[in-house]
Amino acid sequence: MPGLELFQEANRQLTICNSCRYCEGYCPVFRAIETRRDFTNGDVQYLANLCHDCRACFYACMYAPPHEFAINIPKILADTRIESYRRWSWPAFLSRALDHRLVEAALAFIAWAVVVLLSVTIVGNDRIFTRHLGSGAFYQVIPYLAMMVGGMVLFFYGICVWIVGGIRFWSEANNNAPQLSTLKMVARAIADAVSLSYLKGGGPGCYYPKDSPSSVRRVYHSLTAGGFLSALVSTSLAAIYQDVFHWLPPFRLTSAPVLFGTAGGVAMIVGTLGLIWFKFKSDNIPAGTVAPSMDYMFLVMLCLTSLSGLFILVFRTTPAMGSILVIHLSLVAALFVTAPYGKFVHVVYRFLALVKYRTE
Amino acid sequence: MLSNRMEVDQIPSFAEEPAFDVLVIGGGNAALCAAMSARHRGASVLLLERAPAHMRAGNTRHTRNIRCVRVAHGSAASGVYSEEEFLEDLIQVTGNPPNIDLAKRTIRESRDLPRWMSEHGVCWQEPLAGTLNLGRTNRWFLGGGKALANVYYQKAMEMGVHVRYGSFVEDLVIENAQFRAAVVNVGSVKTKIGARAAVVATGGFEANLGWLKTLWGEAADNFIVRGTPYNDGTLLAKLLEKGANPIGDPKGFHAVAVDARAPKFDGGIVTRLDAIPFGIVVNRHGLRFYDEGENIWPKRYASWGRLIAEQPGQIAYCIVDSKTIHGFLPPMYKPFCADTTPGLANLLNLDANAFSQTVEDFNRATAGNTNLRMECLDGLSSRGLRPAKTNWAVPIDSPPFYGLPLRPGVTFTYMGVTIDDRSRVVEQSGRPFKNVFAAGEIMSGNILTKGYLAGFGLTIGSVSGKLAGEEAANYARS
Numbered sequence: 001m002p003g004l005e006l007f008q009e010a011n012r013q014l015t016i017c018n019s020c021r022y023c024e025g026y027c028p029v030f031r032a033i034e035t036r037r038d039f040t041n042g043d044v045q046y047l048a049n050l051c052h053d054c055r056a057c058f059y060a061c062m063y064a065p066p067h068e069f070a071i072n073i074p075k076i077l078a079d080t081r082i083e084s085y086r087r088w089s090w091p092a093f094l095s096r097a098l099d100h101r102l103v104e105a106a107l108a109f110i111a112w113a114v115v116v117l118l119s120v121t122i123v124g125n126d127r128i129f130t131r132h133l134g135s136g137a138f139y140q141v142i143p144y145l146a147m148m149v150g151g152m153v154l155f156f157y158g159i160c161v162w163i164v165g166g167i168r169f170w171s172e173a174n175n176n177a178p179q180l181s182t183l184k185m186v187a188r189a190i191a192d193a194v195s196l197s198y199l200k201g202g203g204p205g206c207y208y209p210k211d212s213p214s215s216v217r218r219v220y221h222s223l224t225a226g227g228f229l230s231a232l233v234s235t236s237l238a239a240i241y242q243d244v245f246h247w248l249p250p251f252r253l254t255s256a257p258v259l260f261g262t263a264g265g266v267a268m269i270v271g272t273l274g275l276i277w278f279k280f281k282s283d284n285i286p287a288g289t290v291a292p293s294m295d296y297m298f299l300v301m302l303c304l305t306s307l308s309g310l311f312i313l314v315f316r317t318t319p320a321m322g323s324i325l326v327i328h329l330s331l332v333a334a335l336f337v338t339a340p341y342g343k344f345v346h347v348v349y350r351f352l353a354l355v356k357y358r359t360e
Numbered sequence: 361m362l363s364n365r366m367e368v369d370q371i372p373s374f375a376e377e378p379a380f381d382v383l384v385i386g387g388g389n390a391a392l393c394a395a396m397s398a399r400h401r402g403a404s405v406l407l408l409e410r411a412p413a414h415m416r417a418g419n420t421r422h423t424r425n426i427r428c429v430r431v432a433h434g435s436a437a438s439g440v441y442s443e444e445e446f447l448e449d450l451i452q453v454t455g456n457p458p459n460i461d462l463a464k465r466t467i468r469e470s471r472d473l474p475r476w477m478s479e480h481g482v483c484w485q486e487p488l489a490g491t492l493n494l495g496r497t498n499r500w501f502l503g504g505g506k507a508l509a510n511v512y513y514q515k516a517m518e519m520g521v522h523v524r525y526g527s528f529v530e531d532l533v534i535e536n537a538q539f540r541a542a543v544v545n546v547g548s549v550k551t552k553i554g555a556r557a558a559v560v561a562t563g564g565f566e567a568n569l570g571w572l573k574t575l576w577g578e579a580a581d582n583f584i585v586r587g588t589p590y591n592d593g594t595l596l597a598k599l600l601e602k603g604a605n606p607i608g609d610p611k612g613f614h615a616v617a618v619d620a621r622a623p624k625f626d627g628g629i630v631t632r633l634d635a636i637p638f639g640i641v642v643n644r645h646g647l648r649f650y651d652e653g654e655n656i657w658p659k660r661y662a663s664w665g666r667l668i669a670e671q672p673g674q675i676a677y678c679i680v681d682s683k684t685i686h687g688f689l690p691p692m693y694k695p696f697c698a699d700t701t702p703g704l705a706n707l708l709n710l711d712a713n714a715f716s717q718t719v720e721d722f723n724r725a726t727a728g729n730t731n732l733r734m735e736c737l738d739g740l741s742s743r744g745l746r747p748a749k750t751n752w753a754v755p756i757d758s759p760p761f762y763g764l765p766l767r768p769g770v771t772f773t774y775m776g777v778t779i780d781d782r783s784r785v786v787e788q789s790g791r792p793f794k795n796v797f798a799a800g801e802i803m804s805g806n807i808l809t810k811g812y813l814a815g816f817g818l819t820i821g822s823v824s825g826k827l828a829g830e831e832a833a834n835y836a837r838s
Contacts, residue, residue: 015690015692016630016692018689019629019630019689019690019691019692020628020629020630021488021489022424022488022503022504022629023503023504024485024488024489024501025485025486025488025503026502026503031489034489037686037690056503056507057503058505059506060503060504060506060507060510061423061506062422062505062506062626062628063630064414064626066414067626068623069630092808151479172652202502202503203485204483204484204502204504211510212514237523252613288501313681
């Protein structure tokens, strides 16, 4: 469905929800619906990003297809969510990746290939396939400067696109009226995000992969998100070790960066595999049109990045370390390049939607 | 979508030999309560739901709360609601129940329902926003009636109740007041399924427009059925044919005003309109016909279905203006809208002169009335107008003007079968069928003959279902 029709259809369904209100107990989407009479595109996009896709409302709805009212809130909100990502992201030719998985895959592949090719041509096969040991071993494969500059450029680029997107979201969701949130509201939104409160289906759990509620999806999601944070902590600690204390990696197995990195990597692998398995088993009727492919892509990239990170640890004293390191870094690059144009952006918009809900 | 749970159970035998202890006919709240309750007593149970899986549970799908006695504070409601007050409310709204003992028993046993429901998987939520101040008397289960039924089906199947969808029971084989088997039509293949006892929980006949037509004539063509299209009263008719004693007014039905654009069946809650006290209601001739401000809306909404059913063409139009359009819940269908009254008359196919005259007369009779207060009977009345509007009467003078077409939306019918104190269907002779039990709407006429008390349908269904299931299991196992 093209954008305009999508918003009209969302408006039609939300208007019916607003006359019914049976789902009020499930999540804030319905409570936010009830404070409105008409749904602007900004409202629809706000509600779409507030939805955590727990699907409780779908199974509870007496108007779900094949009923002629054909109410399918998880699906229409998933579709408008992707549409909102596309509208807020930039530049436009890269935002197409949000609708077209092949474009996103191509983007990821290019990033991956560039890093690999650069490594092979600049560093050379010899150094990649040689065994490196002792302090600074990784930098004998990829020079520190290249690793840091490359990483920083990609990181800040992604952050910039996110921030601009976030500002656009905030402005549209508030229908261009200025809206300020207090620190207290932000703190509450952080608590909502960390606890995934709204993935609880109003109490009993998320209706995923099928029509009976459970908390397992929340656990997998927490493992993935927590694992990612743990990996970030590991990287930050490593930077401190290196720049403050002048200790160069690889670090000892019992050192904090290795412990955080290992725990994070294992958690992410378990979490992403769980989410992939659940997604595979889940009903496709309440699923978005392109959302599942976007989710798979993100999950697979996270999983491979974690896996390659752990492999470095396991093989770091062997000649295979160099090539694994190149593959890992190229996967990280692919993850960052696609961050503004894939599922990763949900972190930004869903959090802002939570802040807005707390502010309302 | 629910395929993993919906697979049709294999029936061990299609013979008239009892294949099950208890056959539950119907698939709504009462049927599910009966099935689970019979199962608790050790009976083998087969539940036959006529609808396909996605339409299972009849009008339970459209419910949202249940009225229960409460004696102490809890999580889902507040305050005390005694048996005495419950009974007073019932008598005030619906008159004296034909079977007062059954009414009292239903109320008494409602006290234990929330606990029983929780044990069977039901989750609770706060009362919905703006729900007629029912927080003390009623309890809201999470997600409404379809969610309730989902929970019960899952629980029932876990408990070993066999469930078959798309199984239409057309007739019962009854010999010497004893049920032998049900004649079941599955995908146009007829079979007989024998059982030691049967619980009939097939609802009313409100979806049978042919039946309603024999009582209401052509007018029934213009009725809208708010709930499931499957409640056509087939088994009610069969039981009456076999000598069951009817109870309740055959013509009686509960109806509210719904948007005329609603689907013929199953539009449910979203098609009802709460606009009437905010404006005026005119008929096809552009004339008012009843006091729109007679009493607070929760006490009057159920009378408008009948009022519209008595108007020519069974249609009416609620008219409000830009002052009051935001006073009521946003309707699902967009109101017709025009800047002048003749313009609105044109959109609604009304005689422009007659309609404008009605609005003009109304405005003259309410001149100077401002600031209606919907939360109470505000006494803002028309002067010298017939029929009067006795509350919330403010001029309709601020364009744009809005019109909503209304039709009678039939919710349920009152006539059913008489039951005895063991839930058995009673013959006209006064003798009960030995092993035919009734639960839910088909027996609610024993308690309810007119009017309706919000959330009481589920109370009757739950209590009668549990009792019928128990009695049926006891009979079958003895």
